[in-house]
Amino acid sequence: MTKKTSVEPWAMRIAQLINRFGAVKSSILFVIVTLIFTFAGTYFLRGIISDNAHTEDFISASILTLLSAPWVLWFFSELVKQLERSRESLEYAVTQLEKLREEDELLNHTLQNNIKQLNHEIEQRKNAQLERESVFTDLEREITEKSEKEKQASQLSTLLRSIIDASPDLIYYRNQEGRFAGCNRVAEQMTGKTEQELIGLTPHQVYDEELASQVVASDHEVLENDVSVTEDLWLRFADGRRRYFEMRKVPFYSADGTRLGVLAFGRDTTERKQAENAVNKASKDKTAFIATISHELRTPLNGIVGLSRMLRDTNLTSEQFAWVSTIYASGITLGNIFNDIIDLDRLDRDRLELSLKTVSIKDFTQELGSIIELLADDKELTFAAHVEDPMPALVEVDGTRLRQILWNLLFNAVKFTQKGVVSLEVKAKAIDAETSMVTFKVCDTGVGIPPQELDKVFAMYYQVNLPEHQSATGTGIGLAICQQMVSLMNGTISVSSVVGEGTCFTVDLPLEISKKPIQVETLKVTGLQILLVEDIELNVMVAKALLEKLGQHVDVAMTGNEAITMARDKQYDLILLDIQLPDMNGFEVANVLHDESLVEQTSIVALTANVIKTRQEYLDNGMDDVIAKPVKKSRIIEVFNKLFCEQPSEPHQPAPEPKKDHLNTILDLELLQMLVDTIGHEMVRTSVKVFQEKIPEYLEILQISLSADEKDEVCSQAHKIKGAAGSVGLARVQKIANEIQQGDHPAWWQNVHDWVEQLNQAANQDLQKLINWLSQQDIDD
Template identity: 70%
Template structure:
């Protein structure tokens, strides 16, 4: 039901009241009310007028009321009807208005919603427009940046290309198929082709076949391992210039890790190679010079030492004995100074090695003291020797090096001492695990060394700059060499000194206690038929006298050819062979004698003043041993006893002085190092030896190919280097003849090297094929014997 609005008019409210109360009831009520009002009004008027109330007044009022009431009622009824109709109409209007209002509200809400939606859409469109504008701006910026980046990339590419082309290094890259994909200007100069011409070609299309195969093999290794590789190659330019390049090859990949091919860099190392060759040549020249000086100086020195030693053994007056002893000591001093020079060269070439032997410390010390005592006596000095007990009877030490160390220090002690004495003492700690610490102390009462100079005393070529030292000069290398030799022996050397009171040197060395018997100082074999091959008459005289005094028979040849002729017509138990002969080398003589089977069962010992070479080098060249000049009696006894007596003689009824080898054994010994092979079999086992031989056999074709390639390129240094590698490999598996031939090839300083090297290489190739069979046969024989 419609609820009345509080703003409805009173007429509408009255009409509504009449409708609710009823027209009839309201009409009657109105007549009554009107009648009462009329009566009351009449009464009030009469009273007000001062008249008495008459019944007529009431009748008149009633009649008037009754006459007027129907018209009033009609009017009121019509009025009510009109009002009701108006009300109804108004209600309908209000209802319509209400509906219109609601529709308006709905439409307004919808309009507001549409407006909000429109506003939202407009906002979204505005944002979208802003985003589009931002995207356009970003796109414009990106395009601008990309354009700038592309421009920079083009500049960078041009710059990199310019750098690559301007680079002195060789640069090229190849794809997975092994074809050129690009290069720089140096590569174009090398190949004589432009980059456009090179693209698509293989190495075989560009380089000579041997070189191409070598590079392809290296490239294949890089691609298989995906690791970089560096090697050095001689490359020939299109204009026939040969340059030495250090080639580095690396695989290169794209951003996704896919390999695209191989990138190669080559740095021209020709100047460095030439500098290395020059340095090597300088070192070789220096070594050759020292070797020549060694030969030339030791020849007269050999005569002085030998003859003075022989003179001392004759009947002499005290004065004559003193003179001869001074000559003898001076010659030994000169020899030791020369040894310092030789050792200095060896230190420069890292060839100084120790040769351990069983030595009696007591005898060693007394022998050294006896020589120094002669020098001290010349200056009226006393040499005091002290051997502190207990001292190990025998130790293993390089007696030559230890003697040289002590000689240098004792010689300096005598040289810098004007009066008083020089003391030499030796002591040893208690042995532990067959080791003992032996300490030599040399003290003098000489001029001393200033405290500021102590730290510099072992420096090479250093000499104390002090007035008290001006009276005695030297080379400044003796103590430096002593220090390096002591370090080589894992020992320690220290010095303390006080100016005007003297100097104290202390040398401490860790030495093994020797359980092996000391080499016999007495010659155990006599009546040997010896061929002495020597071209210096003085050396012949000294050596012949010494050998004959030791009970041997000596025949002399003064040239290589004379030695060969004598060996053809006579049988000798021993050949003492000088290496430097006027017509050929001692090795040439030995090779000829072996080739003609003239030395079956005959030992050959090198006599040489060249102390540059190591003993192993002479053994590798077929010598059974080596004796250095000047010849020492102790060394002769040592070598003779080693060659012609057994360490422990078997219990036979008759024992021969000279064990002789069979022809087959001698022939096998000429090509194989049986002693080394037997030691390897006993130590590491036959299977490991066979495996090592297999590795050598597999590697040898490659070694020979590189050797022949280097020889074809006339690269002497490369030939010598490869021969050195072959020599080492052959030595490790006991192929002594292959080792000797390779050693000949590696001696690039040989005056007739170029004239002989092709023959040597051919000889090496034949020896490898033949001697490998002999080695396998020997190993099979060992298996059968086992």
């Protein structure tokens, strides 16, 4: 609102003044003022014009004034009234104008606010429009990107599908309910169903019941424990082919972490398995070859060593004694070479064993030195053996292995020394009250070993290149076997050498000091009735002569059938049974003797040149002990004393406790008889037939799992075999499988290969015995 002007017009002031005094007072005042003005004006004018004023001038002026004054007054009154009305109208108008102005200002302010609000809204709408445009732009971009991604995803999906279908691996996945949700082309070929046909089916609707149960069990393990699982399965394709698959199963999830099911990958490992089988077969063939060659070579060697030893005990000239001693030492050398070959095979199969016995180091050194001295004399070398005191009187050691180690070292020393000395020095240093570190040092003055060759001499099949001594080369296995044997005995072996001056090998062995005395190797039993089963005339002659010299009575059988017949006709105290016979092997002979109860009071000792098998394997096949060829007098005394030392004064009439029925250790006869009585022969025979059909596959899977170091799978498969064997009464198979399934055994890995081999042998042999037993039951009925 504008501010009023501080100065008002004079007319307005006069009008206000007249209005304030009233019309009468103002008129009287106006007349008086007019009269005064008239008198003054008349007087002034007269004074100017005539310098003399007259009364009539004043009267005429007064009359004129009085006559004109009312009209003038009226005029001015009306003028005042008009002015007053105008003023009031003006004030009213001003008031209205003020109100209008205020309203206008209010409207203007409102309008300004509305304009501002409108501008704000316009700005907001403009921003919203920009945002919408931006959103539309982003949406268009997202749509474009999404379309591109969908296109890429489609291409990637097609590519992945092509890759999966082109993969030679078996791929499928199943949902949480265990139903197929997808697969690749290999799975379609295997099942004979398309992917669409497979979707929604369960393993029980696709596989045979046994395979389906195994598959479902592994699926359950994946889902239950949320872990990956690996298993090996034989799968049969729709075209009839059977392939061996290594299946890997893993849980798979959606993007939000929800588990969707099981994803399985299967790699066809049939060729690998066949290769492994070929390797295993080659290993078995190699073992069989070594066993055969060992037997064939030891057979004549038995005669050489035995006869030369017997000749040395006769009256000979010094020259003849030297010749015979050379033959004897050569036979011993050949025997040690055979031992190296056999131990090489054992090392390959981790079957090298130690058999600790009480040994006198001094006597041991003297015995070994007497044979090496013969070899040294042939080359005109000096041999010196020295045992340094103090030395424990007796120690616990595998004398055969120690002899083999030192023999290799001493034989090499003699072989590579043209002149000079070969020596064996033995000394000991106490570790504690119960153990002593015994050091064997073999030195020679031979050709020596170049420095660059020293770290290689213990490698398998390695031979030092000595052009000037080509005749003194060997197989390169002796030192390698020595190192492994020393390691097996927790010792160390080292070498030092100077070319042209000689070589020294040092063997350090921690040996337990023995508190018990050596048992005197004197035969405590004579007059035994012995049946010697041997098909080689030379071996018969040597063994029979040795046994008779020891005061025993010997009958000879040249074949297995002949031995069985003689055992039926006569009761023997002991049967020395060769394993390699022309008509049947010794194990078969022993089985017949056990089955016919011909040896309830007779001991059977294997007499064999095949030292591939362990002693326990012979015991498991019905033997009471084993004697290796060439036959040693000390071993015969040891075995005879062990078996018959508790005999009465007349040893040819022994009365030991009846031995346990051999068949009972193989079959659970009580269970089998119960099954026969309960479900009948036919049902038992059917069960045995099913086992006979399944066991090759079980054993094959077991062997493959072992080759793959899948301990859990080996234990699982052994558990399956154990259950199957137990259901048909194969007690020994069940027992061996039970050992295999106990994966927490502290020496499981060290023994499992032997157990598996025993299981294979027992399954084949015992199953036949079970079939024979069932046939015998039919005959008895």
